[in-house]
Amino acid sequence: MWVFYGLFSAIFLGFYDAIRKKVLNNNPVIPVLFLASLTGALIFLPFIIVSYTGVIHQGAFLYIPPGSPKEHLLTLYKSMLVGSSWFLAYNALSRLPLTIVVPIRSTGPMWTLIGAMLIYTERFTAVQ
Numbered sequence: 800m801w802v803f804y805g806l807f808s809a810i811f812l813g814f815y816d817a818i819r820k821k822v823l824n825n826n827p828v829i830p831v832l833f834l835a836s837l838t839g840a841l842i843f844l845p846f847i848i849v850s851y852t853g854v855i856h857q858g859a860f861l862y863i864p865p866g867s868p869k870e871h872l873l874t875l876y877k878s879m880l881v882g883s884s885w886f887l888a889y890n891a892l893s894r895l896p897l898t899i900v901v902p903i904r905s906t907g908p909m910w911t912l913i914g915a916m917l918i919y920t921e922r923f924t925a926v927q
Contacts, residue, residue: 809909
């Protein structure tokens with residue numbers, strides 16, 4: 800079943816990349832990436848605010864707990880890693896043809912699965 804989900808994910812990643820290619824056409828990469836990241840941040844900002852102010856109480860489904868300084872540094876590190884990956888992916892998408900970029904990017908779920916099996920020695924059941 801997970802193979803079906805992997806293929807399903809690859810198809811939608813292909814559509815997503817085709818739409819991003821259209822957005823990046825005649826637009827610089829950094830402003831497009833900034834606006835995409837800002838949009839994602841604005842989705843979570845209300846939940847962070849209402850969690851901080853106490854409107855949503857601890858234990859609620861949408862509650863976001865405060866982080867320690869160590870967790871903030873780890874988040875910063877991950878953000879820099881993911882941001883650089885996105886920057887390179889957006890540049891590749893804006894400069895290369897879709898026939899090269901989309902097949903490579905669509906194999907992302909497969910590489911994640913292989914990495915989980917090789918690096919973390921995860922074993923999946925038939926249902927997974």
